[in-house]
Amino acid sequence: MILGSGSAWDTACVQLANAARHLGLDDGLHELLRTPRRSITVSVPLLRDDGQMMVLTGYRVQHNLARGPGKGGIRYHPSTDLDEVKALAMWMTWKCALMGIPYGGAKGGIAVEPGMLSRQERERMTRRYAAELVPLIGPEKDIPAPDVGTDEQTMAWIMDTYSTHTGHTATGVVTGKPLSIGGSAGRAGATSRGVQLALFAALRQTGRDPHATTVAIQGFGKVGALAAQYLHDAGCKVVAVSDVKGGVHNPQGLNPAALIRYLADGAETVVGFPATDTITNDDLLELDVDVLVPAALEGVITVENADRIRASIIVEGANGPVTAEADRILDDRGVLIVPDILANGGGVAVSYFEWVQDIQAYFWSEDEVNDRLRALMERAYGEVAMLATTQGISMRGAAHIIGVSRVAEAHRTRGLYP
Numbered sequence: 001m002i003l004g005s006g007s008a009w010d011t012a013c014v015q016l017a018n019a020a021r022h023l024g025l026d027d028g029l030h031e032l033l034r035t036p037r038r039s040i041t042v043s044v045p046l047l048r049d050d051g052q053m054m055v056l057t058g059y060r061v062q063h064n065l066a067r068g069p070g071k072g073g074i075r076y077h078p079s080t081d082l083d084e085v086k087a088l089a090m091w092m093t094w095k096c097a098l099m100g101i102p103y104g105g106a107k108g109g110i111a112v113e114p115g116m117l118s119r120q121e122r123e124r125m126t127r128r129y130a131a132e133l134v135p136l137i138g139p140e141k142d143i144p145a146p147d148v149g150t151d152e153q154t155m156a157w158i159m160d161t162y163s164t165h166t167g168h169t170a171t172g173v174v175t176g177k178p179l180s181i182g183g184s185a186g187r188a189g190a191t192s193r194g195v196q197l198a199l200f201a202a203l204r205q206t207g208r209d210p211h212a213t214t215v216a217i218q219g220f221g222k223v224g225a226l227a228a229q230y231l232h233d234a235g236c237k238v239v240a241v242s243d244v245k246g247g248v249h250n251p252q253g254l255n256p257a258a259l260i261r262y263l264a265d266g267a268e269t270v271v272g273f274p275a276t277d278t279i280t281n282d283d284l285l286e287l288d289v290d291v292l293v294p295a296a297l298e299g300v301i302t303v304e305n306a307d308r309i310r311a312s313i314i315v316e317g318a319n320g321p322v323t324a325e326a327d328r329i330l331d332d333r334g335v336l337i338v339p340d341i342l343a344n345g346g347g348v349a350v351s352y353f354e355w356v357q358d359i360q361a362y363f364w365s366e367d368e369v370n371d372r373l374r375a376l377m378e379r380a381y382g383e384v385a386m387l388a389t390t391q392g393i394s395m396r397g398a399a400h401i402i403g404v405s406r407v408a409e410a411h412r413t414r415g416l417y418p
């Protein structure tokens with residue numbers, strides 16, 4: 001997917017190359033770390049409600065399995081393609097290593113606009129795609145989770161399809177499931193809670209008061225909406241949010257809980273929410289705020305708009321929202337970027353907790369989950385900030401160096417088969 005001046009795959013490869021150079025990795029190991037271990041493309045024939053058949057294309061990439069089973073979300077979006085899925089899978093590899101979670105990295109998706117399908121069509125599409133993946137996924141092989149355009153119901157259908165094919169109920173094959181079938185307390189809000197913890201660590205690091213901090217959030221989905229609510233509840237002023245149809249702005253601050261209710265009551269977009277001005281997604285990115293949280297898609301901050309970003313802190317709720325070139329511009333300008341593989345690592349942290357609970361068939365309280373999430377986020381943030389400070393490099397550079405070095409170490413320790 002080409003967005004702005006660099007595709008997600010290009011950005012991911014530049015980030016890996018920078019870390020490999022810093023770590024002095026030899027060319028062979030660098031290439032091993034860049035190359036996905038398995039990439040599959042599947043056709044997903046779908047019978048529409050009107051009796052017509054359409055054939056969609058689905059993907060699953062297992063980027064690296066050196067530290068454990070593959071882990072990563074499944075995305076339903078029209079511009080999903082193999083290169084995008086490869087990039088997202090690579091970022092999952094570094095994220096799991098950085099968060100200290102015993103997983104490799106994977107990702108999947110179907111090139112489709114899920115909004116054009118009925119619930120029954122989404123179920124048939126999901127089950128057919130899951131059936132194609134049965135030989136590849138499993139609690140010890142590769143564990144999908146929700147991402148853009150998918151939700152806990154999608155995970156329930158995948159879990160049921162996999163379980164039916166294997167002949168036993170396998171709750172641990174997916175995470176982000178409903179509580180009734182082995183989901184974890186705290187998973188639904190985990191990525192957003194992690195974004196809040198990462199931002200508060202950055203505010204402490206830069207000596208800022210959360211109560212004097214204004215925030216704009218792009219994307220009001222699973223990550224963005226609850227991030228808005230948690231940041232508002234913790235004292236920040238959330239002045240703008242957006243979705244695919246546009247954004248809303250109120251310099252006095254928005255009430256995210258009321259906005260979430262507004263959507264739950266049937267509104268199709270945040271645009272039109274009372275007492276707000278309508279803005280575009282481009283306007284939102286360039287607002288005069290302290291903190292920008294991109295929480296939609298990759299490649300939204302590019303060479304085209306990097307100079308116009310006015311926030312001094314960017315917390316990447318989305319994966320890959322800043323292209324490699326834009327990253328250099330923002331870094332030169334002294335913008336503090338809390339990178340995706342750290343800032344949104346709360347989601348995979350609680351997915352890991354969910355998998356551990358499923359394997360043990362013993363479930364934790366929400367407080368226990370949130371306490372453990374806080375511990376993992378603060379440890380990872382501390383490690384990244386320490387390396388960035390001592391080496392005089394960006395937080396993104398430090399996060400990738402830590403993630404890549406742990407995966408490289410796993411390869412060296414395991415050795416090369418045969």
Ligand code: NAD
Nearest residue numbers: 147148149191219220221222223243244296318319344347
């Ligand atoms: P979602 O589908 O729940 O929400 C996506 C939001 O982005 C929606 O509000 C949608 O309207 C908006 N959007 C879509 N296209 C857009 C566009 N072109 N411009 C502006 N807004 C647009 O997805 P999500 O799960 O919240 O994921 C958002 C981001 O966070 C993705 O990059 C995803 O990979 C990342 N992420 C998600 C999780 C998770 O647990 N869900 C974990 C880690 C990272």
